[in-house]
Amino acid sequence: MTQTMTENGLILGEDGRARPAWASTSPLLREYYDTEWGMPVRDETGLYERLTLEAFQSGLSWETVLRKREAFRRAFHDFDPDRVARFAETDVARLLDDATIIRNRRKIAAAITNARATVELRGKGGLADFIWAFQPETTPAPETWADIRSTSPESVALAKALKKEGFVFVGPTTMYALMQAIGMVDDHLVGSWRRGSSGVWA
Structure with a gap:
């Protein structure tokens, strides 16, 4: 190539x-x-999946997560929050025995906790509206990779708000990565063929 x-x-x-x-x-x-990266995700299941995968990615490469994505979808019932919210200790044991996913007890527990928090959040408008309420007024326009930050005031605020609602593994850096991935900010470098492709910042 x-x-x-x-x-x-x-x-x-x-x-x-x-x-x-x-x-x-x-x-x-x-x-x-x-x-996919930087394209808008505005549905509950899609956002719950990305929250979960971002948590599993912590300390690992994103490529590792992508290679296991279909296995994660099978293991977590296509990231249906209602089904994952009902997971019991037997499900945790099943997942810890599943070599096709990333086997980390704390991250598995976080996925279950966050599913339950997602279900509870429906009473306040739902996960999608909650997350997108933290969209910044403007988006960065990075010229080089060094210009891309790892957090923002909005990602700090989003992390704090999610934690208040019972979510875990949602630190400011992880939330900024989520914001990049779902188009809440456009961190495609100026000159990339994908810059401006989301339609969010047109």
Whole structure:
């Protein structure tokens, strides 16, 4: 695969499209970047899935999580909050025995806790409205990877608000990664072929 680097660190692929270096290291990451990262997610199940996967990613590479994504979907019943909220200790044991997912007791427990919190949050308008209420007024326009921050005032506030509602594994850095992934901010580098593709900041 022939690739060249632009002045601001983007990788120009053989298809002529510019992507950040992280999205140019494997076909899986490239597909994720080209089709999903930064696109709006506004449904409860989709957001619960991404909250869960972001928590499991902590300390690991995102590619590791993506490779296990379908296994996670099977193990967590397509991230149906109602079903996961009813998980018992027998389900935790089942998941800890499942070599196709990331086996971490604290993260598994967090997924169950967050499913229950998601169900409870329906009484306050639901997870989607709750998260998107923290969308900033403007989006960054990073020129290089070094310009991309790891938190924002909004991600700090979102993390605090979610914790107040009983969610766990939702720190400011994790929440900023979520905001990037679901299009609440557009952190595609200026010059990337995906910049502005979400429609949120058009």
